[in-house]
Amino acid sequence: MIKLQTFLKITDKELHDVATAQWNCLNVRNKSGKKEYRGSSLIKKVEAAKLEISQPAYQDKYKEAGKRHQKFIEYLSDEKNLRELIIAKPAELKARADKIFNILNHDDIYTSSKGVDSQTEFGKFLIEKIFDYSAYRSGAPFIKIYLTQLKLKSLTCPYCNFVPLEMTAWKDVQGDKQKAYLDLDHFYSKCRFPFFALSFYNLIPCCHYCNATAKGTKLFDVDSHIHPYHQDFDDHYIFDFDLDFWKSDGEAKVNLNTKKGGRPDKLAHDLSLHPRLTNDLKETVNLVAGYHKYANAQITAREKEILFDLIGATVPFKKCEILGYQKGKLNRDVLKSIDAFGILNIA
Numbered sequence: 001m002i003k004l005q006t007f008l009k010i011t012d013k014e015l016h017d018v019a020t021a022q023w024n025c026l027n028v029r030n031k032s033g034k035k036e037y038r039g040s041s042l043i044k045k046v047e048a049a050k051l052e053i054s055q056p057a058y059q060d061k062y063k064e065a066g067k068r069h070q071k072f073i074e075y076l077s078d079e080k081n082l083r084e085l086i087i088a089k090p091a092e093l094k095a096r097a098d099k100i101f102n103i104l105n106h107d108d109i110y111t112s113s114k115g116v117d118s119q120t121e122f123g124k125f126l127i128e129k130i131f132d133y134s135a136y137r138s139g140a141p142f143i144k145i146y147l148t149q150l151k152l153k154s155l156t157c158p159y160c161n162f163v164p165l166e167m168t169a170w171k172d173v174q175g176d177k178q179k180a181y182l183d184l185d186h187f188y189s190k191c192r193f194p195f196f197a198l199s200f201y202n203l204i205p206c207c208h209y210c211n212a213t214a215k216g217t218k219l220f221d222v223d224s225h226i227h228p229y230h231q232d233f234d235d236h237y238i239f240d241f242d243l244d245f246w247k248s249d250g251e252a253k254v255n256l257n258t259k260k261g262g263r264p265d266k267l268a269h270d271l272s273l274h275p276r277l278t279n280d281l282k283e284t285v286n287l288v289a290g291y292h293k294y295a296n297a298q299i300t301a302r303e304k305e306i307l308f309d310l311i312g313a314t315v316p317f318k319k320c321e322i323l324g325y326q327k328g329k330l331n332r333d334v335l336k337s338i339d340a341f342g343i344l345n346i347a
């Protein structure tokens with residue numbers, strides 16, 4: 001609901017340093033000797049894949065497509081191209097993909113039937129032999145990036161602002177333990193864009209409900225969906241509490257509207273954010289009722305103190321704190337919209 005770097009209080013430059021750390025984690029060199037890259041490094045994996053694809057048996061099997069596969073692996077063999085795939089910023093990902101699809105045909109990687117995508121053998125080859133997300137997710141680079149570098153802790157999912165995410169480290173008798181209570185969503189789908197499977201800005205830390213239940217196989221694109229490292233949901237959307245509806249009916253209703261000048265976006269719709277966040281409005285109603293109980297033109301210092309205690313525990317007064325509170329944006333927008341006396345001074 002706000003950019004992750006805003007909540008993490010890091011600059012775009014510092015965030016990009018983390019993307020570079022991701023590249024370095026994926027390409028560790030041996031400690032001794034000539035300091036060659038390890039066999040598990042991305043660079044070495046590309047070398048091995050190049051050898052495999054250049055074999056006559058492979059080329060005989062895939063014919064024209066085999067030549068395209070080979071050309072693509074050669075493209076990856078240029079360390080600069082491979083590095084830029086891993087650290088490309090959100091707005092650059094599409095141009096990178098366009099470049100790759102000048103070398104490969106889409107059906108070299110996936111086929112689509114009745115809205116369901118399937119990976120081709122070459123698509124699977126890229127994921128299994130080079131851009132191995134499963135190994136990354138269960139390995140040391142993942143922990144280093146999200147626990148040590150980004151220090152993801154005490155925040156809610158940047159998509160829904162509802163489900164808590166946590167990276168936890170502790171010690172027990174067996175030694176150091178780390179556990180991540182979060183998913184990484186592939187913003188650009190792993191099936192269609194396997195070469196982005198390890199790209200830092202294509203991996204969005206989020207909750208399992210957003211990733212698996214709400215998004216599933218829906219296709220996201222930086223031009224049509226707000227990307228949590230690139231754009232700020234809070235700049236484009238506003239939640240409004242319908243006071244008239246509440247007064248007449250006794251029920252609460254919160255609308256989600258596009259702000260003036262807000263960009264066209266499909267994220268809110270595709271993740272069902274409005275129905276999910278407004279399904280249970282008890283807490284919001286209590287906040288609104290609390291405001292109306294204490295707020296008036298002649299509010300006393302004591303009443304103000306009570307009101308701030310009531311609201312401060314569940315509502316972020318500062319925009320940069322939104323992800324630290326469940327439904328932080330919704331409750332903040334609602335209170336801002338009903339604060340007729342300007343007492344709360346929510347910026």
Ligand SMILES: [Zn+2]
Pocket residue numbers: 157158159160161162163206207208209210211
């Ligand atoms: Zn979520």
